[in-house]
Amino acid sequence: MNITTHSGPLEALATDAMAWPIGTDLKREPELEGALAGLWKEIEAGFAGKQGETMVMHRAPGEAIRRHLLVGVGRQADAMSLHAFASQAARIAAKLGARSLALRVASAAQTRPLVEGALFGACHPRGAKDGNGGSLQELILCGAVEHGSLDAGRIAGDAVNYARELITAPANELGPAQLAGRALADGREAGLEAQEYDEAALRSMGAGAILAVGQGSARPPRMVRLAWNPQHAKAGTHLFLVGKGITFDSGGLSLKSADSMEKMKYDMAGAATMLAVMLGVARLKLPVRVSALLALAENMPSGTALRPGDVIAAMDGKTIEVINTDAEGRLVLADALVCATRLGATHIVDAATLTGAVSVALGSVNVAVLSNSEPLTQALRAAGRQAGERFWPLPMDEDYLAPMRGDISDLRNASAERKAGTITAAKFLEQFVGEVPWVHLDIAGTAWADKATAAYPKGATGVTVRSLLRLVEAMVSTP
Numbered sequence: 001m002n003i004t005t006h007s008g009p010l011e012a013l014a015t016d017a018m019a020w021p022i023g024t025d026l027k028r029e030p031e032l033e034g035a036l037a038g039l040w041k042e043i044e045a046g047f048a049g050k051q052g053e054t055m056v057m058h059r060a061p062g063e064a065i066r067r068h069l070l071v072g073v074g075r076q077a078d079a080m081s082l083h084a085f086a087s088q089a090a091r092i093a094a095k096l097g098a099r100s101l102a103l104r105v106a107s108a109a110q111t112r113p114l115v116e117g118a119l120f121g122a123c124h125p126r127g128a129k130d131g132n133g134g135s136l137q138e139l140i141l142c143g144a145v146e147h148g149s150l151d152a153g154r155i156a157g158d159a160v161n162y163a164r165e166l167i168t169a170p171a172n173e174l175g176p177a178q179l180a181g182r183a184l185a186d187g188r189e190a191g192l193e194a195q196e197y198d199e200a201a202l203r204s205m206g207a208g209a210i211l212a213v214g215q216g217s218a219r220p221p222r223m224v225r226l227a228w229n230p231q232h233a234k235a236g237t238h239l240f241l242v243g244k245g246i247t248f249d250s251g252g253l254s255l256k257s258a259d260s261m262e263k264m265k266y267d268m269a270g271a272a273t274m275l276a277v278m279l280g281v282a283r284l285k286l287p288v289r290v291s292a293l294l295a296l297a298e299n300m301p302s303g304t305a306l307r308p309g310d311v312i313a314a315m316d317g318k319t320i321e322v323i324n325t326d327a328e329g330r331l332v333l334a335d336a337l338v339c340a341t342r343l344g345a346t347h348i349v350d351a352a353t354l355t356g357a358v359s360v361a362l363g364s365v366n367v368a369v370l371s372n373s374e375p376l377t378q379a380l381r382a383a384g385r386q387a388g389e390r391f392w393p394l395p396m397d398e399d400y401l402a403p404m405r406g407d408i409s410d411l412r413n414a415s416a417e418r419k420a421g422t423i424t425a426a427k428f429l430e431q432f433v434g435e436v437p438w439v440h441l442d443i444a445g446t447a448w449a450d451k452a453t454a455a456y457p458k459g460a461t462g463v464t465v466r467s468l469l470r471l472v473e474a475m476v477s478t479p
């Protein structure tokens with residue numbers, strides 16, 4: 001999408017549509033009142049400004065602004081509601097066949113969430129048929145636009161849409177090798193160092209856990225390392241982003257039911273997220289060292305598949321009894337986390353569609369945050385507030401590790417009981433990060449929207465991409 005700016009009076013603006021955020025306080029916008037020439041009384045009578053509510057006012061032929069879209073934003077004008085507003089405006093505009101959409105930027109700080117939201121709303125992964133014509137070609141920002149934020153918003157919004165496209169790709173098209181190929185090609189094009197570890201390389205590294213998960217598939221596992229090494233990087237910081245990349249999760253021999261298997265192409269959302277963030281970091285040219293490790297495998301049942309009861313060894317030598325082959329995400333992540341600590345990580349963030357239990361705990365509203373570091377948790381939550389994404393911490397008491405301890409091995413990959421499944425999974429992961437400050441993001445409940453809302457279509461959400469970019473940006477200036 002082309003993004004332009006308009007300064008000066010609205011009378012000089014020509015656009016197919018202009019959208020206005022209207023709060024429940026129904027504050028009169030002098031500019032809107034002027035533009036609608038006395039229609040404000042009618043608006044007040046038929047519009048409450050509730051979040052998601054919309055009203056389209058078509059203008060007479062010959063008017064420079066062809067339509068006004070009033071979009072309810074509820075009470076708050078924070079980053080989250082601005083993002084939702086712009087996304088909804090873009091979706092409505094496209095449905096009306098508009099080619100251009102104007103948004104008023106009331107303060108410089110609004111620039112980025114508005115750009116990110118409009119890019120989100122205008123994107124239809126793989127041309128998704130949500131009744132939206134995809135006609136939108138130009139976003140016109142009016143008012144207090146900040147150009148640095150506009151560029152950052154465009155990069156972040158494109159990164160989110162990149163992740164959404166990858167997550168939406170079906171597993172028959174995107175196996176571990178194909179996803180690795182995309183990461184290498186797109187990473188190198190963005191200026192990242194990129195390296196692929198194939199099966200043989202993983203074997204010589206002793207990455208027994210990811211190999212075990214992939215051994216049942218005709219499509220062998222891969223690990224990809226991406227690195228952003230800027231010249232004037234902040235000394236002493238090397239962030240690692242680790243992503244779960246199960247390109248399809250059948251459950252393996254602990255086979256999922258048809259119902260719960262249907263969407264499992266999105267079990268690589270963590271890897272897609274981290275790849276997208278790396279591309280964004282490179283395009284923003286952030287002066288921080290950041291690397292990513294993508295743990296890519298397909299979890300399938302077959303004559304060569306991992307069996308329940310098998311004992312395997314992760315890269316650090318810890319042995320794991322596989323109680324349930326469907327708890328495969330923590331296995332591939334174990335090797336990748338060890339790899340990150342060995343490559344000199346000073347901070348680690350992982351993202352994974354790890355547990356169904358996270359949906360029981362937090363629904364599809366908040367991303368679960370589990371960590372061994374209070375400062376890193378706080379930094380992540382602050383980044384989330386800036387980006388307009390929601391994160392909620394879960395406890396990590398040592399008692400939660402007890403059910404994950406093995407009888408004939410160091411660990412087991414699933415507890416005997418189903419209690420606190422998101423936390424016990426995180427305690428398992430924690431065993432592989434040593435002393436490195438680490439945050440685990442369980443995005444199983446949030447990476448895919450089952451239902452459309454007024455502002456967002458159903459499907460891949462790209463959740464955490466924007467927040468993680470904000471986190472890296474914040475790292476530039478914090479000690």
Ligand code: BES
Nearest residue numbers: 324326327328353354355356357414444
């Ligand atoms: N990929 C799933 C988690 C998942 C479930 C993601 C639903 C999205 C929607 C993961 O690999 C898994 O199967 N986890 C098991 C773990 C259990 C066997 C300990 C789960 O949550 O049921």
Ligand code: MN
Nearest residue numbers: 249326327328
């Ligand atoms: Mn699984």
Ligand code: ZN
Nearest residue numbers: 246249267329
């Ligand atoms: Zn999985």
